Amino acid sequence: MKDFTKQLVLCAMCAALTCVLAPISVPIGLVPISLATFSVMLSAALLGPKLGTISQAIYLLLGSVGLPVFAGFSAGISCLAGPTGGYLLGYLVLAFVEGALYKKLSSSHQKRIKKSGVLIFSMIVGTIALYMLGTIWFIFVTHTPVSAAMMACVVPFLPGDAVKIIIVTILVPQLEHALGRFHQKWQTA
DSSP: OHHHHHHHHHHHHHHHHHHHHTTOEEOSSSSOEESHHHHHHHHHHHHHHHHHHHHHHHHHHHHHTTOSOBGGGBOSHHHHHSTTHHHHHHHHHHHHHHHHHHHHHHTTOOSHHHHHHHHHHHHHHHHHHHHHHHHHHHHHHHOOOHHHHHHHHTGGGHHHHHHHHHHHHHHHHHHHHHHHHHHHHHHHO
16 A cells, blocks of 8 residues: 555656646747656656656646646646647657656666666657657647648757756656655655
């Protein structure tokens, strides 16, 4: 039961982190720059594919029922059905893909440098999956040509996502260590 409680708390904390960071955004068109992907990447690395995805599903559920947790403090089902809905749903894909790759590949790479490389690779692959789903959705909803959609939905976000990947790569080993100590204390309590 203690593990279940810990998992529940960690999922809630990661969902809350996304709820706090996602509304902070810079509107640059139909798809705003936000800190949501930072939180999704961090959640996936720390929680793995299952719990990372659940944490982001909680975030999407909260936003879809009306809490203003989406970019620009927006909310509602209309956000999921609109031009950016594919990116919002893509958070589930990013969390699952990154979490699964990181969990599977890092178990065989214990050295920090190799493990950091695995994390970077996992985040890049997850982000590509997010971009694919989000951009296809955007094209379908807005009837925008592929090249224009890439310029509106992918290119402006690459530098920011690179910075997010670097920051998550720096934070994850320290947070994993702290969570490991928390887990040990939790089991002995």
